[in-house]
Amino acid sequence: MDDTSTARPAAGAVVVAVDGPSGSGKSSVCRRVAAALGLAYLDTGAMYRAATWWCLERGVDLADRDAVTAAVRAMPLEVGLDPRAPTFTVDGTDVAAAIRTTAISSVVSQVATNLEARADLGERQRAVIAAEQGPDGWSGGRGVVVEGRDITTVIAPAADVRILLTASEQARLARRALEVHGSADGASLAATRDQVVRRDAQDSTVVDFLTAADGVVTVDSSDLDLAQTVEAVLAVVRDVTGR
Numbered sequence: 441m442d443d444t445s446t447a448r449p450a451a452g453a454v455v456v457a458v459d460g461p462s463g464s465g466k467s468s469v470c471r472r473v474a475a476a477l478g479l480a481y482l483d484t485g486a487m488y489r490a491a492t493w494w495c496l497e498r499g500v501d502l503a504d505r506d507a508v509t510a511a512v513r514a515m516p517l518e519v520g521l522d523p524r525a526p527t528f529t530v531d532g533t534d535v536a537a538a539i540r541t542t543a544i545s546s547v548v549s550q551v552a553t554n555l556e557a558r559a560d561l562g563e564r565q566r567a568v569i570a571a572e573q574g575p576d577g578w579s580g581g582r583g584v585v586v587e588g589r590d591i592t593t594v595i596a597p598a599a600d601v602r603i604l605l606t607a608s609e610q611a612r613l614a615r616r617a618l619e620v621h622g623s624a625d626g627a628s629l630a631a632t633r634d635q636v637v638r639r640d641a642q643d644s645t646v647v648d649f650l651t652a653a654d655g656v657v658t659v660d661s662s663d664l665d666l667a668q669t670v671e672a673v674l675a676v677v678r679d680v681t682g683r
């Protein structure tokens with residue numbers, strides 16, 4: 441028995457799907473939830489970011505939808521699923537830092553609104569989930585927490601746990617401003633608005649991550665700190681799975 445076994449689900453491989461808008465806390469909360477439960481962790485937004493990085497690296501015009509589709513299909517992406525140290529490598533290059541830059545954030549929606557690119561990345565996401573879940577009735581799978589915009593609705597609608605993580609626009613802007621600019625003063629909030637509000641509006645044209653679909657539990661983190669939000673999500677997992 442290894443030292444994390446007591447934190448793992450008793451049997452079976454749980455799939456936890458989490459969607460929500462930018463700055464609602466998906467990445468920071470899901471990493472902690474996955475680590476607490478001994479599950480793998482997949483940040484699908486990082487896959488869209490990596491695809492965007494790859495297109496730019498290859499000199500692809502993001503407005504050329506066919507060229508973007510072809511580049512995304514050919515992208516040699518490797519994803520590491522350890523929630524304590526997730527990794528994203530494209531063609532041998534560690535892109536973890538490069539995909540978080542404002543240069544990527546400001547154009548990633550052009551890839552995320554390309555339906556063929558979505559289909560390709562969606563297949564890769566389903567393959568990761570299937571591998572982490574294991575076959576029906578098999579209890580050896582590790583299980584996985586997957587977060588993004590369409591996980592509860594399109595990618596894993598049959599997930600054991602489906603959560604919409606929300607927060608008020610004001611809270612999300614303040615969090616992102618603090619993260620990117622180190623302060624939530626007026627200028628920082630204004631500079632962050634494009635990253636959060638405009639991008640969510642653009643992304644919402646292809647997927648709905650602002651309202652909870654049937655069977656999806658909403659967790660509103662507006663008035664919760666990070667630790668409280670992690671606890672609220674763990675409570676939903678416990679309620680739904682008994683784990």
Ligand SMILES: Nc1ncnc2c1ncn2[C@@H]1O[C@H](COP(=O)(O)OP(=O)(O)O)[C@@H](O)[C@H]1O
Nearest residue numbers: 462463464465466467468615619664665666669
């Ligand atoms: N409940 C919370 N309370 C306060 N800050 C939070 C909370 N959840 C996340 N944050 C912070 O807000 C920022 C954005 O969170 P992040 O996890 O990147 O959101 P998302 O993945 O939904 O875009 C991070 O700096 C994170 O530490």
Ligand SMILES: Nc1ccn([C@H]2C[C@H](O)[C@@H](COP(=O)(O)OP(=O)(O)O)O2)c(=O)n1
Nearest residue numbers: 462463484485486488548552588589590643
């Ligand atoms: N399943 C997903 C995940 C992300 N996206 C899009 C939406 C965002 O503009 C980009 C990047 O997502 P990411 O979760 O990293 O964005 P934030 O950092 O939370 O603002 O990808 C998507 O369309 N579908």
